Amino acid sequence: MTGFLLGAAAFVLAMVAIGLARVLRGPDDADRVMAAQLLGSGGIASLLLVGAAADDPTVVDVALTLALLAAFASIAFVKAKLAARAGDRRPDVTP
Amino acid sequence: MSVLDIVSVVAIVAGALFFLAGTVGLLRFPDSFTRLHALTKADNLGLGLVVLGLLPHAGGVLGGAKLVCVWLLVLLGGACASQLIARTARMAERDEP
């Protein structure tokens, strides 16, 4: 079971690594943020699998923290993009 | 292997497959919006199935509740962030000459 869990973690990580190619290519910044989001959920999945393999229940706390802060970071990115777009043309109102 | 173990393995393999699908979609789809669609499949179902597969191994009710909580938080954050990312992509599309 432990071997299987670690193998699944490695697989998810590899998948997400391939998805990171999108960060390299772009072409739009939205694509890059999307790739980072995939990394976030893939990373959380890997973390949970590794934690179960090591039989360490505290790793779920790390995944919890990561989930919250990944959401926060995504919002920060989107705000920055919207602010950059708005510039001085119109007030920064986010949908 | 007990029945629970088999259920875990099946669920986790299914979850990993959804991650594969999400990655392939992210790389191969032609458009920001279609890529976003692929991404959310990995987020929701990929992580959801992995959490489902790990539930039998969680320590008690609290451990299982924490796992489900992680999934729900990722769902919530991912859904809202995806909406906002889509709007930025839309605005970028509109701005282009």
Added chain:
Amino acid sequence: MTDLVIIALVLLLAGLALFAVLARDAFAAVVGFLAYGLLLTLAWVLLRGVDVALTEAAIGGGLTGALLIGAASRLHGTEAAARAESPRAGTRALAAVMAGLTTAALAACVLALPTPAPSLATEAMAPISSLGVGNPITAVLLAYRAMDTLLEAIVLVFAIIGVWSLAPDAAWGGRPGPLHRADPDGILAYLARLLPPIGLIVGLYIFWTGADAPGGKFQGATIVAAMWLLVIMAGLADVPPISRRWLRAGLVAGPLAFIAIGLAGAATAGAFLAYPDGWAKPLIVAVELALMPTLTLILALLLAGAPLRTESR
């Protein structure tokens, strides 16, 4: 099997680090750095350092990413000029050689460590039961090396004063950052109403569980600060002006309480920050409780930046 995960991780980390350094666009580099932080969290878990993983997830995953993206937005106008000045080949070669030498020296040191590597783990774990805390990290931070934690808290207060000093004279005492506005019926406002209460509970849980399991005030404070910043970014609340008395009182309350406990320790147990017998656990809890709001305020204000708006707006 673990080796597979480790190899995949190491390759990814190296690749992402290269990408973050070589990316042309600041935004792409910050996204790469954020991804790097997320993967580093996994690396720490594999090394069995769950406390460090928590801190990396909180600070590296969220706050540093937001800080860097804010900086990247500000520098957007000057990016073209910065890219135009590229160093000569000689400078680059010198930089490459220095970086290579430093890496080689570090690698040599790590590989030359005797097995098992020297550590104070057994000595650190021995008196833990008398302290009443189960987490050795907490014991080290708040009992054996409490002085370091105190100085670290004071350094953070200095940092926030440093950030404030960047304010233009007219805006001193005002509100940091721009006024955020969002559609009150929109997605961002919805998220900012739903997520922070959950985040607050998680943050307090992580803070409280730090006594016996990985966690503690720093990670908990980071989560709470991130939730507060989310509310501010959605326009549901405004950053308080830095002249407010409660804000300033909150900033110094933590270190002052810590110093007071230290002086009390000097009076009752013979040395500054010594804990009298049997009082260790309550005093540690008191220090953590005092520092938690201070850290939350500092982290949130560090991200908010220097005051830009005067009070009247």
